[in-house]
Amino acid sequence: MMEDFYSKFAPWVEDAKNSDAPPAADAEALLKLLENVTFEAPGKVGRRTYDDGKFFRSLKEKFDEDAKITAKQFQALLIMTAKYYSQIPQEAVTGLSAELREAVGAAVADHAERKEKRERSEAVCAAVDYAGLFAAFDKVTFEPPTKKGRFTYDDKKFFTSLKKQALSGKALSEKQTAALRRMAMKYHGELTDAALVDRILEVQAASAGEGGETAAPAAPAAPNPEVTRLLEELGKVTEWAEPVKKGRFTYDDKVFYESLAKQHASGKILSERQQAALIKMAGKYGVK
Numbered sequence: 001m002m003e004d005f006y007s008k009f010a011p012w013v014e015d016a017k018n019s020d021a022p023p024a025a026d027a028e029a030l031l032k033l034l035e036n037v038t039f040e041a042p043g044k045v046g047r048r049t050y051d052d053g054k055f056f057r058s059l060k061e062k063f064d065e066d067a068k069i070t071a072k073q074f075q076a077l078l079i080m081t082a083k084y085y086s087q088i089p090q091e092a093v094t095g096l097s098a099e100l101r102e103a104v105g106a107a108v109a110d111h112a113e114r115k116e117k118r119e120r121s122e123a124v125c126a127a128v129d130y131a132g133l134f135a136a137f138d139k140v141t142f143e144p145p146t147k148k149g150r151f152t153y154d155d156k157k158f159f160t161s162l163k164k165q166a167l168s169g170k171a172l173s174e175k176q177t178a179a180l181r182r183m184a185m186k187y188h189g190e191l192t193d194a195a196l197v198d199r200i201l202e203v204q205a206a207s208a209g210e211g212g213e214t215a216a217p218a219a220p221a222a223p224n225p226e227v228t229r230l231l232e233e234l235g236k237v238t239e240w241a242e243p244v245k246k247g248r249f250t251y252d253d254k255v256f257y258e259s260l261a262k263q264h265a266s267g268k269i270l271s272e273r274q275q276a277a278l279i280k281m282a283g284k285y286g287v288k
Contacts, residue, residue, distance in 0.1 A: 026100050027069040030077045031060050033092055037084045052080060078103060082111035122169055130166040133200050136193040137184075141266060144259055155183060177201065189267055227270055230278055231261050233287040241284075253281060 039053035059077070063069055069077075081088070085108050093101065142156035162180055166172055172180065181201040184191065191197050234257050243252040260270060260278055270278065282288075 021068065021070055022074045024067045027063060027074055027077065029096055029100060030081055031063060033081055033088050034084065037087050056080065078107040082107035128200060132193065132196055134163045134166065136191045136197045139192050140187045140190045141262065159183060227264060227275060227278065230282045230287060231264055234282060234285060235261065237285050257281065
């Protein structure tokens with residue numbers, strides 16, 4: 001009974017997989033266009049190696065066996081056709097069906113647009129000293145990740161992702177640059193080359209007052225003497241409560257205290273929520 005079921009089920013799965021497949025004649029036509037192309041050498045992007053020649057040969061071998069191709073594979077063929085379009089004789093393109101010529105033309109236009117965008121991005125990267133910009137953050141001690149609602153905000157993780165993107169040759173978007181600018185302002189006192197960062201990210205321009213005049217850098221806020229006193233007293237604690245796990249979170253008084261103390265020692269002002277938590281913890285350990 002099960003054997004009979006699978007004998008019917010397997011063909012149904014195969015038909016479903018190829019339900020949106022393009023006509024075999026179109027796939028065959030694209031494969032012929034690429035037969036005499038000189039493919040680029042394999043290239044490594046991140047952890048992956050891309051080999052156009054190997055991909056084309058494997059696709060052609062499979063198509064020669066069963067004359068089948070998926071919609072995803074056909075789209076990959078269109079992209080490859082656009083990439084190597086300059087090597088394809090125009091008479092071969094002219095011989096395609098009107099519908100397939102239109103699809104190839106759209107792929108070529110999209111490829112050209114992507115290439116132009118990539119070149120602009122590379123030009124921006126060449127003009128901006130991204131290496132110096134990100135190196136200026138080497139001594140920054142990022143705040144621990146914080147969870148707000150469903151989201152976790154991790155300055156270090158976000159900074160690392162921007163650094164990886166920019167140093168790989170892909171320029172930061174306006175939105176990403178603005179986020180990095182806010183981060184530079186947040187950790188400004190820890191930057192090793194604040195002047196370079198200010199110039200590249202236009203930090204002072206971003207903090208300009210109304211009327212277009214650049215506002216003078218604000219004087220750092222004076223540390224709260226009460227916060228200083230509480231941290232000093234808690235520094236004398238020798239026996240901390242054992243960490244407590246509640247749901248997905250672990251509450252560790254000692255780790256939290258050390259985080260606040262480090263932040264305070266670096267000249268950063270504790271937020272109102274952090275100060276409230278500090279006062280509560282001080283009361284827990286008999287500090288008044």
